[in-house]
Amino acid sequence: MLNVTIIGASGYSGAELASLIAKHPNFSLAGCFVSEQSLDKGKLLSDLYPEHASLLDTLLLPLNEQAFADIEAKADFVCLCTDHKVSVELAPKFLATGKKVFDLSGGFRLKNPQDYDSFYGFTHQSPTWLAQAEYGLAEWNAKGISQAQLVAVAGCYPTAALNGLKPLKQADLLADDTIIVNAVSGVTGAGRKANIGTQFCEVSLAPYGLFNHRHTPEISQYLGHSVLFTPHLGNFARGILETIYVKLKPGVSEHQVNEAFQVLADEPLIRLKGNKQMPSIKGVAKQPYVDIGWQVQGEQLIVVVAIDNLLKGAAGQALQCMNIAALLPAELGLKGVS
Numbered sequence: 001m002l003n004v005t006i007i008g009a010s011g012y013s014g015a016e017l018a019s020l021i022a023k024h025p026n027f028s029l030a031g032c033f034v035s036e037q038s039l040d041k042g043k044l045l046s047d048l049y050p051e052h053a054s055l056l057d058t059l060l061l062p063l064n065e066q067a068f069a070d071i072e073a074k075a076d077f078v079c080l081c082t083d084h085k086v087s088v089e090l091a092p093k094f095l096a097t098g099k100k101v102f103d104l105s106g107g108f109r110l111k112n113p114q115d116y117d118s119f120y121g122f123t124h125q126s127p128t129w130l131a132q133a134e135y136g137l138a139e140w141n142a143k144g145i146s147q148a149q150l151v152a153v154a155g156c157y158p159t160a161a162l163n164g165l166k167p168l169k170q171a172d173l174l175a176d177d178t179i180i181v182n183a184v185s186g187v188t189g190a191g192r193k194a195n196i197g198t199q200f201c202e203v204s205l206a207p208y209g210l211f212n213h214r215h216t217p218e219i220s221q222y223l224g225h226s227v228l229f230t231p232h233l234g235n236f237a238r239g240i241l242e243t244i245y246v247k248l249k250p251g252v253s254e255h256q257v258n259e260a261f262q263v264l265a266d267e268p269l270i271r272l273k274g275n276k277q278m279p280s281i282k283g284v285a286k287q288p289y290v291d292i293g294w295q296v297q298g299e300q301l302i303v304v305v306a307i308d309n310l311l312k313g314a315a316g317q318a319l320q321c322m323n324i325a326a327l328l329p330a331e332l333g334l335k336g337v338s
């Protein structure tokens with residue numbers, strides 16, 4: 001058994017990951033931590049998430065000096081389910097003790113440190129680790145993930161966009177035009193802490209982050225193509241649906257598009273729908289899959305991708321990365337999770 005420690009375990013992605021680890025045949029939950037000042041320290045995880053009663057009757061511990069010593073002694077893998085800036089501060093401490101770190105935040109995803117000033121609003125304090133981090137997009141970087149000490153688990157919106165677009169890029173079917181990615185996310189995407197914009201009475205369906213959302217450079221960097229990405233917040237709890245408008249190179253046929261997607265056909269957590277059934281939030285909520293549908297009309301292609309933001313968009317993909325690092329099947333402990 002490998003011991004997994006979760007920092008930020010009381011949050012939405014941390015609790016989701018804790019429940020996956022608790023059910024996993026090869027991993028054991030070695031500690032669930034919150035900040036030293038947390039109002040939730042000393043509570044059980046199942047006090048916050050009653051749906052996990054008996055599975056997660058696990059104490060939430062403050063991340064103090066004693067905790068660092070305990071984690072150094074016990075953990076094989078450390079998962080950071082914390083804000084980007086917190087992850088950038090914490091990751092080097094665990095890496096210095098030889099731990100393998102899986103960071104669910106965006107703190108180590110972008111290769112250009114200046115992008116952190118522009119898109120994240122802070123100056124990156126750990127450029128050396130930033131340069132060494134491997135991108136945790138499970139289906140596309142298994143070798144890098146298996147060798148890295150620090151895995152920057154891919155962002156939620158980028159996971160959907162990249163799985164829908166990389167097959168086409170790889171097959172060289174994309175015209176040079178900017179690709180338009182319109183996305184809608186459920187409210188758990190914004191995290192658990194109170195925020196006026198995510199309150200029940202405030203949420204409807206509205207765009208945000210026009211032109212400057214931090215996932216724009218993440219998608220562009222790992223696709224190698226310019227994108228115009230616009231996220232929207234929707235009034236449902238979990239799931240992401242993206243509608244992606246693509247211009248194909250002149251002469252590209254529907255058959256070539258269908259063939260390009262076959263690169264993902266044998267991936268156990270990808271479901272290719274083609275034009276037979278468009279992906280939906282209902283089809284993926286609480287599921288570990290990426291659903292991909294598409295339709296071609298002349299040189300215009302529309303790709304529709306759906307994922308659960310907390311599973312494939314966060315904890316599920318983090319578990320895939322840990323499985324890969326442990327030389328286990330990537331999907332172990334993920335099918336039939338709900």
Ligand SMILES: NC(=O)C1=CN([C@@H]2O[C@H](COP(=O)(O)OP(=O)(O)OC[C@H]3O[C@@H](n4cnc5c(N)ncnc54)[C@H](OP(=O)(O)O)[C@@H]3O)[C@@H](O)[C@H]2O)C=CC1
Pocket residue numbers: 007008009010011012013014033034035036037038039040063080081082083084086104105106155156188189190191192193309310313314
């Ligand atoms: N929600 C989602 O759909 C996705 C989230 N992510 C990323 O995962 C990360 C976590 O997101 P999410 O679960 O939504 O966030 P939440 O706000 O729900 O949870 C954050 C967690 O971090 C803890 N925390 C805060 N400060 C510290 C600290 N200094 N030391 C230790 N723990 C701390 C919080 O507890 P407390 O404040 O009580 O200490 C809480 O447990 C973020 O970087 C996010 O961008 C990635 C993909 C999707």
Ligand SMILES: CC(=O)N[C@@H](CCC(=O)OP(=O)(O)O)C(=O)O
Pocket residue numbers: 104105106154155156157185186187188189190191231233313
């Ligand atoms: C609805 C909502 O607010 N979503 C978040 C994205 C989810 C997330 O936490 O982003 P990472 O995948 O980069 O970690 C946002 O737009 O900031």
